[in-house]
Amino acid sequence: MKVRRIDLRQSDLPLYWYNIVPSLPTPLPQMIATQKQQELLQKVIVPECLKQEMSNDSLISIPDELLDLYIQIGRPRPLFRAYGLEETLDLPSNIHLYYKAEFLSPPGSHKLNTALPQIYFAKKCGLSRGVTATGGRITTETGAGQWGSAVAFAARLLNIPDITIYWPKNIYDWKHERKIFMEFYGAKVISSPSANTSAGKSVLEEDPDHPGDLGVAISEGLEDAASHKGSFYVLGSVLNHVLLHQTIIGLETLAQFNILGELPDIMVSCLGGGSNFGGFVLPFVQTVLKNEKKIRFVAVQSSSAPNLQGEYRYDNADHAGLTPQMKMYTLGHKTKFKPIKAGGIIYHAAAPIISYLRNLGIIETYSAPSNEREVFEAGRVFAQVEGQMPPAPESAYSIWGAIKEALDAKKKREPKVIAFNVSGHGFLDLAAYAEKLELR
């Protein structure tokens, strides 16, 4: 029988996250922070995560309790050989497609891989009602809703009761099921800009009908955490420690390719801030840095926010400029974006680590067609012929890119092993599929 699904045993779960920073050929450009920004970070970011953010250790140990939680949420996750897609695309037998099944995450995406450790370390720090005198809270923002879902889910699993999630109004207003999902797990979900924060108020004063955006929501979440003692702000992408936690994806994938006895020639995933992409590819980047094998790393972006085609310069992570500046490929932190259905890959800049590797020429990038129909069609074909649940719209960009690479290789008659990451499922995005694919 063909080996279609490559499973790892629970005992194969990686015991360490992989930190690429010390292996980079030159130092990663550091954050530039005013004293105020510095103080804010120190106040609202979970101390253990801040330590990881600056760490020069290549391997960072995953605590036993977190390993147990990773097992509880279904890790290690399978790697699938995409025989269905290979057949549908009529690929020659020397082009192999594989995908990592991050969509099996209970709240719907890879985001849980970092929500759990961030909240776990926050809890270790004394945050939990009854333990701290203040009853501190966890705050965050969410864009498409996957990060908020992961935070709500992780917090509840770790028994943290007070979770506040700021959500851009233009998405909050129509994603009812996603909102229910977060509330089902106990989170408080707030439409942003809100009157809760001065950042929100100042945006509303300028434009009472402001549709909200991720940058504003980040500013609000940060301010909320800063103004409630003992509270922490957790982040879903961009920062080094977020990508670090996500390397669990790539480390598992590497172990799975070791079982197969081959390595990918091309790795593809979608990229907004860079966390699923980074988590998937960084453990393989070392292979390239060591000149052991040439692998192409392809970041698929939306035409709406192709930040890796922006400028490589220092910029803020949020709209109000509360965060330090980081050296990133950016479209500018005040940019307004045309909304798309795959809202989770709309962000003005790419993670510093990703940007650095892009600047070195190690990461390639291109954008998918702007109307998204072809992308959604790729998502549907994948679900149908691979026998999987509908992928998240964002993940459909990965699939679209992998299909493009496979067809290119077929045209050029080149043997290729192509791996892609399917970061989330689309059970709560069916209305978007219906619209784009004109389902009756």
Added chain:
Amino acid sequence: MKVRRIDLRQSDLPLYWYNIVPSLPTPLPQMIATQKQQELLQKVIVPECLKQEMSNDSLISIPDELLDLYIQIGRPRPLFRAYGLEETLDLPSNIHLYYKAEFLSPPGSHKLNTALPQIYFAKKCGLSRGVTATGGRITTETGAGQWGSAVAFAARLLNIPDITIYWPKNIYDWKHERKIFMEFYGAKVISSPSANTSAGKSVLEEDPDHPGDLGVAISEGLEDAASHKGSFYVLGSVLNHVLLHQTIIGLETLAQFNILGELPDIMVSCLGGGSNFGGFVLPFVQTVLKNEKKIRFVAVQSSSAPNLQGEYRYDNADHAGLTPQMKMYTLGHKTKFKPIKAGGIIYHAAAPIISYLRNLGIIETYSAPSNEREVFEAGRVFAQVEGQMPPAPESAYSIWGAIKEALDAKKKREPKVIAFNVSGHGFLDLAAYAEKLELR
């Protein structure tokens, strides 16, 4: 580390389905069919399934291609020790809770376990466009929508293009995402009663605003298949061969308990027609029939359709009486039921095998409170403390029952191992959760 998740390897996948019929102490009462009913069955039921329906072999071999498909859709599925629930319910250390994770099925429920073989055997029979001259179709009905989703998904995976699903109007009208899901995988979904069939027309003549029900939808699907040459009607529950295919659940669970070195004292699941319940418990029933161990089998039903508390007599499976009569616990095949959110366990009768075992005293039953709030609350607690996706409303009945049994055992200070089946997920049922739990 605690063993929280009991995995089986792919090579541990059962190679046979378990047929309990030849092991029953007295013969299972046979169907009574008029010649017309007999002819209909022969015409629209997949021949291999009809053979299995009547089989006296205890073990029925699963074809290799189906084993490959079972692996593709994620089987074997994990059994979880419910440490989170045990802690939340403050159970003593000698009460253990386990659950089988059928909700990990890509289209959302255990129904896929039988949709795949039924359509696989239909295809073997020559049904597939281009292979048969007629371009035959697969028809079926669906209630809550899980069965229709499984059929749409399985048919597409097996490359069968023409799928027609009859859906009671009162559910069709509001479950938009579920409808999109079926269409996403290529099915045609029709509101029932419809003008497509004479069964539908005659109901509409009597009452043009008829809200539809499962019995009517079955009649329409049967008639549609019968009137299109080379077409088959597939069934989601009740029949012997459906329960047979579902025994993959219990066979895996048995292998998992063998690894644990213990057996459950109580097995709990929800019951509508009986397919998830039967699939889960039947491989354990032989243990009881052989007097090897006493196990209580508890069927949790809705107050709206507690068919196991009905009469044990011959009755039809559908509204129009197109199907043969089978000896079942029934509320009568013309009964109108009060709609509930867990629509998938609303059916007028329980499967003949289940009914027989109930009559023998081997299966127990009770109903959950009629307003369902407590049931939905059980579903939420499960998802939150076990770190799982929201369970299907139907599966929340299993969880509610398992919690009740655990608390009873705690009260009586009895050591117990309790296993329950969580048959589906509730990603497409969040609106029902919001209503019942009054989420903002």
